Amino acid sequence: MDRREIAALLAYIGRLDPRTIRTDQGEARDQLAQWHELLGDVPLATQHGWDARIAARQHIRISPYQILAADIARPWESYRRDRLQRHTDPTPSVDPDDQAAWTAELVDARRAVASGSAQPAHHQQITSRGSNPELEARLREVGSCIPPEARAALTPYRPVRAAREAAIAQGQPDTLSVRCEWCHAQVGEPCRRRRIDRDGYARGNAPRATPHPGRFDLAAQQAQPALA
Structure with a gap:
C-alpha cells in the first residue's frame, strides 16, 4: 500500500474504532509514517480473496484491544503462506538448458501467487473419464504396452x-x-x-x-x- 491507501485504511478503521483517530496533525503524520513502514509491501486488496479492510474489521469485531499495523500484517502473511503451500510450480516455457531464465520464470510465478495477482497452480487430478478409444485400439494392435x-x-x-x-x-x-x-x-x-x-x-x-x-x-x- 502507498501512503494514500494507508490513509484511506486508517480512515476506514477510525470509523469502526474511534480510538485510532489522531486529532493532532503531528501524531496523525507519525501514525501514517509508521503504518506505511510496516505495511508498505502489503496490498490493500487483491483479485483473489485478500482485503486489508476485511482483516481490520475482523480484528475490531473479535478483539477488545486497539488495532495495530501488525494485526493487518499477520493475516497477510498467513494468506501468502497458504497460497504458496497450495501452489505447484508449473513447468516453465523457456529452454531448460537456460538455467537463469528457468529460475527467473519460477520465481516470477511464485511472486505472482504470493502477491495475490495469480491463482495457485495445482497438479491435474485423475478423473473418472472413460479410456481413450484410440489408445485401446493401439494396445490391441500392439498386444502389450x-x-x-x-x-x-x-x-x-x-x-x-x-x-x-x-x-x-x-x-x-x-x-x-x-x-x-x-x-x-x-x-x-x-x-x-x-x-x-x-x-x-x-x-x-x-x-x-x-x-x-x-x-x-x-x-x-x-x-x-x-x-x-
Whole structure:
C-alpha cells in the first residue's frame, strides 16, 4: 500500500474504532509514517480473496484491544503462506538448458501467487473419464504396452513370467490361472518349493521357476471345456 491507501485504511478503521483517530496533525503524520513502514509491501486488496479492510474489521469485531499495523500484517502473511503451500510450480516455457531464465520464470510465478495477482497452480487430478478409444485400439494392435525388445531384456529378471508367456504363446494352458493344490499358491502367484524337515515344519519357501505338475494338469483340465 502507498501512503494514500494507508490513509484511506486508517480512515476506514477510525470509523469502526474511534480510538485510532489522531486529532493532532503531528501524531496523525507519525501514525501514517509508521503504518506505511510496516505495511508498505502489503496490498490493500487483491483479485483473489485478500482485503486489508476485511482483516481490520475482523480484528475490531473479535478483539477488545486497539488495532495495530501488525494485526493487518499477520493475516497477510498467513494468506501468502497458504497460497504458496497450495501452489505447484508449473513447468516453465523457456529452454531448460537456460538455467537463469528457468529460475527467473519460477520465481516470477511464485511472486505472482504470493502477491495475490495469480491463482495457485495445482497438479491435474485423475478423473473418472472413460479410456481413450484410440489408445485401446493401439494396445490391441500392439498386444502389450511393453515393447518386445524391453520384454526380451527383462526375461532374465522375470523367469516365472517369461516361462508363463512362452507357454501361452505356444498354446499351452496358463498354469498360473488356477490355484496350486500342492503348495497352495494363489492364482497369479508362482509355485514355491516346500521343504519339510523331520518334525513336519517348513524349512524353505522359495519360488519355483516352473509350476508343480499337478497345477499344470489342473490348468489343462480347466482349459479343455473352454476349447470345446
